[in-house]
Amino acid sequence: MGKTFVFVNQKGGVGKTTSAINIGAYLAEAGKRTLLVDFDSQANLSGGVGIKPDNKGIYEILAGKITVQESVRRTIVERLFVITANIDLSGATVELIGKANHEVYLKKALEPVKNNFDFILIDCPPSLGVLTINGLAAADGVLIPMQTEYFALEGLTLLLQTIKRIQQSLNSSLNIEGIFFTMYDGRTRLAQDVVRQVSAYFKDKVYSTIIPRNVRLSEAPSHGLPISRYDPVCPGALAYQSLVSEILTGKEKNPPVAGILENVNNVTQATKQSPLLEEIL
Template sequence: MARVIAIANQKGGVGKTTTAINLSACLAERNRKVLAIDIDPQGNTSSGLGIDKNKLKNSVYQMIIGECTLEECLVHTAIKNLDVLPSNVNLAGAEIELIGIEGREYILKKEVDKIRDDYDFILIDCPPSLNTLTVNAMTTADTVLVPIQCEFYALEGLTQLIHTINLVKQRLNPRLEMEGVVFTMFDARTNLSLQVVENVKSNLKQNIYKTIIPRNVRLAEAPSHGLPINLYDPKSAGAEGYRQLAIEVIEKDDAEMYEKNDISEIKYRNKKKH
């Protein structure tokens, strides 16, 4: 059964979509079956994985309002082991259309539960706001991964995000946990980046991934070519960073499987590697 990770931060420009695109691709590169779900109306994860979001017949929007099934909007990408549920600007209307709908917080979960056994990891790219779409992602997810940019206002809004995660856990999804924090756009040439990392580590009582994603020109260029960084420039610092993050995510997942003593799942996954 898939581990479902929502990638969220209501602060924009922190590398959330970059992480969704490239972590998905690097997990797929390691022979994990991955589904990337784009529930951001900007649709940048979709276009960053080579999908023309303006020519979609069906998208997450049509699925959420009940006009199509999950299978009808699923896109099999050219990247081995990686599928996408794409979105576009139409999704911006979902917030209004869902007003008054009973159980609207669980619409995405009901659809995703049908295909969880088909994947090892399901990653959800959330919009940069705490709205109904983000709540849907959190009711669907097992954990929330929070990218934090290495800048002065790194911790701004993070307290509110953690509060929201705790509220969802208490009222809507008891199994929801913090996957952890990943630092992005790290510039080793500046003291500020180092100070931010140390500040967050000393103030945040959460799992912090060892991998730090560097500020990298090739990472910024890759989406315009519709490619993840491990295909656009496999030897770049950005590609290496997301490969290391994928390894950490896999190791964390395997460790939790062992902790739960889910031996059959571990054997199944190990068999798939070879």
């Protein structure tokens, strides 16, 4: 049976969409049938794989206007498919909240195709609202992209509390698949410090691959291409390829969320108390 992963971080611009596209592309290149689900009305993921949003996307599925099978599209990469989003999805929040079981609409919508794919990757918007809750309810694992900056840690406690709540109510099998660092600039001591401290606390929940800041990664979406097709030898491409190898190896990274929550509080405190950070900020 296929695995569904959801990219979540309520902080905006941390690399959720870039990671979903490029991890999806390398999974497909590794022979895995992969479905990307654009679950953000900004529709950045759809554009990033070269598909213009139209009226055959995730909103229309949730609204019962089309079937999920009708909305799955091919992309330029063999075995990589996408369900697009469009601006109408922004209204879905209000529409869903009025409905019974509104947290499991996405899970139900994807059920008919779940077994057709090895991986389904859901790209969420930057909030912990009803769309992200639907993403968490539909997933087997959460992938958390994190920027290596001071404020990156600030929202993490709330995110982990949300995951714990979903585990206790809607989705007991949800686990944190892993945390990875994005847009890393090793020239700053702050970035190094954040990586060191977060890794010390989260231990084997953290992937060892770090995604560097790499302009080629930010250029690729405007060409509608994943990095594997835009510039397969740039540092960003090699990093995403390596991250996918780690994901496929499926390292054991499953300490209970409660334990992690404690760690996050510690790390937030520790980071605040770090003389280096105080010096920089």
